[in-house]
Amino acid sequence: MIRVQADDFDPGAELAAFSAGNGKVGGVCMFLGLVRDYLGDEPGAAANVRGMTLEHYPGMTERQLAAIEAEARDRWPLHEVLIIHRYGRLEAGARIVLVATASSHREAAFQSCHFLMDWLKTKAPFWKIEHTDGGDQWVAAKDQDDCAADRWNKK
């Protein structure tokens, strides 16, 4: 299931409802992404981030996320998949994204959750602009995200 929304969500409630009633599920893996309060890779070394605004491409976002979910279901035996991604203004500490996967066994749940986040970061059309003490700036894509996504490409 794909949800693209401005509103916050409750990870606990989402997790509880996620695989409720499905007796085949033996393992659930969840990733939760949050807004950091610093720039770059070293906490405290750069300007403080007050928050960010996430822009997206309505229509294409849902289309790409659905394709990513379909790819995960093709690769692993999954009972449930949930992707929630927020857009709009988000303050430091806010929840941005939730990815959850449910399978009969843990390995498929772990791997598919990792895969979904790696592919989402390089394929879903979202863009972050950070609001810092020094002004606003668009976040640049990272090579390491491309490398993380590439590891899942079939050889």
Added chain:
Amino acid sequence: MNILYFAWLRGTVGQGEERVTPPAGITTVGSLVAWLKTRSDGHALAFADLTVVRVAVNQDYVGWDHPIATGDEIAFFPPVTGG
């Protein structure tokens, strides 16, 4: 056709959306970009370095040699940074 710009491209071009009717001979994304660059200084600047621009036709990622047709929705944006 409908052209969409996202993130910093929108600011550089100066608008998020425009309807255009390119002249005959504009048959690929690449040739469309070359034509769009002639429309304003902002367009020229936005497309000055295509290594930092991605393109989607009808909401699917495509390459610069992808064919285009009347009625297509063509979006230009920087590499994505969600998640």
